[in-house]
Amino acid sequence: MPGDAILKLRDAKVWYPVTKGVFRRTIGHVKAVDGISLDIRRCETLGVVGESGCGKTTLGKAIMLLEQITGGSIAADMDGQFRELSSLTTPEKLRYRKMVQMIFQDPYAALNPMKKIYTALEEPLIVQGIRSREEREAILASAMEMVNIPLDYLFKYPHEFSGGQRQRICIARALETAPSVVVCDEAVSALDVSIQAQILNLLRQLQRERHLTYVFIAHDLSVVQYMSDRIAVMYLGKVVELADSTALYENPRHPYTQSLLSAVPLPVLGRRKRRVVLQGDVPSPIDKPSGCPFHERCGKCKEICKTVEPALVDRGGGHLVACHLED
Numbered sequence: 001m002p003g004d005a006i007l008k009l010r011d012a013k014v015w016y017p018v019t020k021g022v023f024r025r026t027i028g029h030v031k032a033v034d035g036i037s038l039d040i041r042r043c044e045t046l047g048v049v050g051e052s053g054c055g056k057t058t059l060g061k062a063i064m065l066l067e068q069i070t071g072g073s074i075a076a077d078m079d080g081q082f083r084e085l086s087s088l089t090t091p092e093k094l095r096y097r098k099m100v101q102m103i104f105q106d107p108y109a110a111l112n113p114m115k116k117i118y119t120a121l122e123e124p125l126i127v128q129g130i131r132s133r134e135e136r137e138a139i140l141a142s143a144m145e146m147v148n149i150p151l152d153y154l155f156k157y158p159h160e161f162s163g164g165q166r167q168r169i170c171i172a173r174a175l176e177t178a179p180s181v182v183v184c185d186e187a188v189s190a191l192d193v194s195i196q197a198q199i200l201n202l203l204r205q206l207q208r209e210r211h212l213t214y215v216f217i218a219h220d221l222s223v224v225q226y227m228s229d230r231i232a233v234m235y236l237g238k239v240v241e242l243a244d245s246t247a248l249y250e251n252p253r254h255p256y257t258q259s260l261l262s263a264v265p266l267p268v269l270g271r272r273k274r275r276v277v278l279q280g281d282v283p284s285p286i287d288k289p290s291g292c293p294f295h296e297r298c299g300k301c302k303e304i305c306k307t308v309e310p311a312l313v314d315r316g317g318g319h320l321v322a323c324h325l326e327d
């Protein structure tokens with residue numbers, strides 16, 4: 001069962017400067033993540049959804065310390081104390097990286113084709129300072145068993161595996177250091193549908209057995225619904241709705257979430273729902289619209305939406321919505 005917060009994001013921002021001219025004068029910023037505040041709870045799966053370019057992968061990378069935040073804070077519960085990631089010392093960062101791991105989208109690109117699986121799985125253990133070869137081999141053996149891959153496959157190269165097997169190996173590599181949090185960035189979207197189901201079930205089984213917390217980033221809303229306890233919907237670097245998975249799917253309250261969910265096919269024959277088609281393109285993250293970032297595409301836009309940005313507010317029962325229609 002999900003518990004207390006393990007990660008706390010407060011107004012977290014990742015902005016990239018846009019420069020021009022010989023002197024590389026900063027003329028603006030790409031606001032990939034633009035002020036996100038939420039708690040990620042121990043043992044929960046927090047789904048993160050949104051269109052391409054909404055900032056969900058950048059958010060995952062910021063949690064992984066692969067991108068530096070340029071504003072706000074991300075703090076992690078390390079041995080009972082919340083520590084800001086930006087103030088960690090080098091040994092503490094190493095400890096944090098053991099605690100938080102990532103499963104990448106493309107299992108083909110995530111493994112070095114020149115190295116045997118043994119090396120791919122052994123390297124993170126060496127980086128983590130496990131000096132004893134026997135100890136490393138014992139961890140490798142249990143990691144391979146965990147993902148149901150025979151031990152002798154350790155001495156094969158990545159090209160000798162199917163896509164599903166490669167993603168299992170990537171899961172083994174992510175979990176061999178016994179992390180508490182795993183960021184799954186589109187972890188099944190490169191796989192065939194039948195293999196996707198196997199990997200999703202494996203992830204759920206491992207979560208139960210190892211009390212893992214997942215940040216599950218995906219664009220496939222059916223997959224996110226299957227995996228998640230809570231879901232954050234992102235638009236142009238901001239969370240516009242955050243709620244329990246069931247509440248969000250049964251009663252989406254933000255017009256953007258409503259349009260996203262209206263595109264998901266219903267599994268019941270003969271049942272139909274009204275499709276809400278989004279108008280226009282996603283605005284540039286360099287030149288965001290004033291007021292509500294969604295107002296140029298929203299069919300319910302009011303005058304206030306063009307000038308005043310709505311805050312993400314709890315509208316009851318932990319269902320947070322950033323929309324003036326809720327005020």
Ligand code: SF4
Binds near residue numbers: 293296299310322324
């Ligand atoms: Fe639409 Fe206004 Fe709500 Fe934004 S605040 S989603 S423009 S109704």
